[in-house]
Amino acid sequence: MQKFIVFDGVVMPLDRANVDTDAIIPKQFLKSIKRSGFGPNLFDEWRYLDHGEPGRDNFGRPLNPDFVLNQSRYQGAQILLARENFGCGSSREHAPWALEDYGFRAIIAPSFADIFFNNCFKNGLLPIRLDVDKVDALFKAVETNVGYKLAIDLEQQTISAPDGKVYKFEVESFRKHCLLNGLDDIGLTLQHVHEIKAHEAKHRAAQPWLFA
Amino acid sequence: MKAQTLYDKLWNAHVVRQEADGTALIYIDRHLVHEVTSPQAFEGLKLAGRRLWRTASILAVADHNVPTTGRAQGISDPIARLQVETLDSNCAEFGVNEFKMNDVRQGIVHVIGPEQGATLPGMTVVCGDSHTSTHGAFAALAFGIGTSEVEHVMATQCLLMKKSKAMQVVVEGALHKGVTAKDIALAVIGKIGTAGGTGYAIEFAGSAIRGLSMEGRMTVCNMAIEAGARAGMIAADDTTINYLKGRPFAPQGEVWDKAVAYWNTLHSDDGARFDQVIKLDAASIRPQVTWGTSPEMVVAVDGRVPDPSTMSDAVKRDAAARALQYMGLVANTPITEINIDKVFIGSCTNARIEDMRAAAAIAKGRHIAANVKLAMVVPGSGLVKRQAEQEGLDKIFIAAGFEWREPGCSMCLAMNDDRLSSGERCASTSNRNFEGRQGQGGRTHLVSPEMAAAAAIAGHFVDVSKL
Numbered sequence: 073m074q075k076f077i078v079f080d081g082v083v084m085p086l087d088r089a090n091v092d093t094d095a096i097i098p099k100q101f102l103k104s105i106k107r108s109g110f111g112p113n114l115f116d117e118w119r120y121l122d123h124g125e126p127g128r129d130n131f132g133r134p135l136n137p138d139f140v141l142n143q144s145r146y147q148g149a150q151i152l153l154a155r156e157n158f159g160c161g162s163s164r165e166h167a168p169w170a171l172e173d174y175g176f177r178a179i180i181a182p183s184f185a186d187i188f189f190n191n192c193f194k195n196g197l198l199p200i201r202l203d204v205d206k207v208d209a210l211f212k213a214v215e216t217n218v219g220y221k222l223a224i225d226l227e228q229q230t231i232s233a234p235d236g237k238v239y240k241f242e243v244e245s246f247r248k249h250c251l252l253n254g255l256d257d258i259g260l261t262l263q264h265v266h267e268i269k270a271h272e273a274k275h276r277a278a279q280p281w282l283f284a
Numbered sequence: 285m286k287a288q289t290l291y292d293k294l295w296n297a298h299v300v301r302q303e304a305d306g307t308a309l310i311y312i313d314r315h316l317v318h319e320v321t322s323p324q325a326f327e328g329l330k331l332a333g334r335r336l337w338r339t340a341s342i343l344a345v346a347d348h349n350v351p352t353t354g355r356a357q358g359i360s361d362p363i364a365r366l367q368v369e370t371l372d373s374n375c376a377e378f379g380v381n382e383f384k385m386n387d388v389r390q391g392i393v394h395v396i397g398p399e400q401g402a403t404l405p406g407m408t409v410v411c412g413d414s415h416t417s418t419h420g421a422f423a424a425l426a427f428g429i430g431t432s433e434v435e436h437v438m439a440t441q442c443l444l445m446k447k448s449k450a451m452q453v454v455v456e457g458a459l460h461k462g463v464t465a466k467d468i469a470l471a472v473i474g475k476i477g478t479a480g481g482t483g484y485a486i487e488f489a490g491s492a493i494r495g496l497s498m499e500g501r502m503t504v505c506n507m508a509i510e511a512g513a514r515a516g517m518i519a520a521d522d523t524t525i526n527y528l529k530g531r532p533f534a535p536q537g538e539v540w541d542k543a544v545a546y547w548n549t550l551h552s553d554d555g556a557r558f559d560q561v562i563k564l565d566a567a568s569i570r571p572q573v574t575w576g577t578s579p580e581m582v583v584a585v586d587g588r589v590p591d592p593s594t595m596s597d598a599v600k601r602d603a604a605a606r607a608l609q610y611m612g613l614v615a616n617t618p619i620t621e622i623n624i625d626k627v628f629i630g631s632c633t634n635a636r637i638e639d640m641r642a643a644a645a646i647a648k649g650r651h652i653a654a655n656v657k658l659a660m661v662v663p664g665s666g667l668v669k670r671q672a673e674q675e676g677l678d679k680i681f682i683a684a685g686f687e688w689r690e691p692g693c694s695m696c697l698a699m700n701d702d703r704l705s706s707g708e709r710c711a712s713t714s715n716r717n718f719e720g721r722q723g724q725g726g727r728t729h730l731v732s733p734e735m736a737a738a739a740a741i742a743g744h745f746v747d748v749s750k751l
Binding site: 088089090092094095098099100102103104105106107117123126127155156157160161162163164165168183184185186187190191194195244245246247257258261262264267268271272275278279280281282283284 | 297298300301303304305307309311313320321323324327332334337338340348349361363364366367370404406407412413414416427428429430431432433435436439440441442444445446448478479482483512513514533534535539540542543546578599600602603606697698699716718719720721724
């Protein structure tokens with residue numbers, strides 16, 4: 073997994089609440105047996121004017137000029153600014169894979185759906201919860217300033233705006249540690265093999281029917 | 285000892301270890317696997333040279349991509365076929381128990397787990413699918429996970445997670461005729477919103493919940509994720525235990541008795557503390573119909589499409605206006621004046637035998653309306669299908685103009701060929717009415733099986749309690 077370091081990136085605003093994982097990556101692309109290559113189909117139904125299918129070349133498909141992702145001022149954006157309950161719906165990890173593959177490194181929103189939030193951390197994507205009024209202020213700032221960038225420092229847990237404002241954010245210490253160091257969860261867990269085995273033996277003695 | 289919630293009991297029984305910040309390693313008893321969210325996990329295991337920690341904990345089935353007609357010819361879409369074949373070959377390589385597409389036990393993963401007795405009270409149950417919350421109906425701690433976590437459970441039999449907050453949703457009283465578990469679920473979501481349960485595990489309680497069959501309880505827990513809660517659960521009681529007795533994966537003999545004794549402890553203690561308690565009066569719930577593109581956009585069938593201009597919250601107003609535009613609806617239209625094009629009865633929410641019976645009871649002796657282009661019934665598993673056919677339900681549906689299909693997820697998410705065309709309006713017993721969910725540009729209204737069948741007959745929504 074890519075280590076998450078300090079970076080600054082262009083911010084793209086997606087001004088709607090309850091953006092679900094079906095919108096982030098529509099179901100037809102879930103037929104892939106790979107982890108990569110979802111970026112060109114991120115927000116497919118909002119981004120293109122025609123219907124997308126896996127295996128089809130996306131180059132030359134008609135773009136929806138009204139969708140933010142297609143606007144020149146947001147090209148190369150690495151930070152997605154969103155509204156409440158971002159990532160609701162299915163557990164598909166294809167959603168963070170698509171966001172990451174497109175080039176996003178962080179998402180700022182007032183709230184996220186639990187499973188999506190969790191899936192982000194497994195893929196080097198940082199979901200940041202900020203209060204609604206701060207998110208509102210950022211939406212206004214992005215709208216009025218072309219090329220608006222924010223600097224995110226995970227170590228310090230800060231977002232720095234060009235006007236000098238600094239927003240603090242919370243992140244669980246264990247997740248932060250894993251993200252900063254690009255650690256593999258499975259490798260970490262397997263350091264506790266003896267504890268898992270001990271628990272399993274105790275559990276088996278108490279509820280043998282679970283191991284039939 | 286301090287009074288514990290059901291969630292406390294399930295959590296405590298599975299904690300392997302805990303970090304200083306509260307992140308815990310949780311032991312997983314049952315891992316359900318399907319074709320869409322597992323290939324990358326198996327690939328990850330292979331690349332790292334890792335093996336499965338406990339192969340017998342896994343039960344696999346293909347459900348999302350399988351066709352609901354012409355199974356003998358296999359899967360025509362080559363990309364979908366490769367995904368199902370990849371599941372088959374991974375299961376063969378790793379020795380995983382899999383119900384293949386033409387096995388009578390094949391079906392939707394959340395239907396077959398309980399049907400086989402592979403979901404038991406007291407278990408932790410995970411699957412790379414958000415509707416894993418369904419299994420909480422058995423007093424299990426069950427929740428959906430992403431593919432990285434699927435791989436993590438495969439390799440370690442554990443998950444890293446923090447304990448959620450506890451919410452209790454209490455539904456007291458008797459349900460009116462024509463009001464179902466689905467209506468309870470939609471009414472709860474309408475009340476607390478699709479993010480109301482975010483960060484919580486929800487326990488459903490109260491006399492109306494206790495009065496539900498296991499099928500109904502599964503419908504309620506299934507929709508917990510639509511309220512934002514990863515897990516929904518219901519205490520074990522005689523209904524739970526009677527359902528499980530004699531099922532293939534359930535314990536037998538002396539072990540059964542020992543298990544039952546333990547299962548009878550799986551309820552919240554008197555005086556247990558919840559972080560939030562929501563109360564609903566069962567008698568106040570009417571048959572529900574969603575009007576928008578989020579399950580929280582729901583009203584009773586005798587209501588009207590809401591008017592965004594009357595909403596004070598700007599974010600909600602914008603979302604409602606956008607939803608009406610997508611849905612092709614005009615504010616203040618009575619719900620019963622909305623005509624439909626298609627009907628879908630199925631999904632992990634409502635494709636169990638009781639759902640089939642309820643829909644058939646409405647369809648019996650009637651016929652779908654002329655404006656309904658397609659009404660399809662997709663049983664949740666091969667065994668549900670067989671049972672329904674033994675009861676003659678298939679004949680009732682076919683005589684009424686419905687199509688009787690093979691089991692799978694089908695038009696709930698439209699990964700296979702079952703989908704809406706742009707602009708088509710569907711009465712659906714599934715769980716999500718998101719934009720494009722049932723096909724790009726498709727318009728979904730979530731309802732109960734009874735309400736879906738009644739809409740098929742009338743050609744528009746009707747109050748099933750008045751039929």
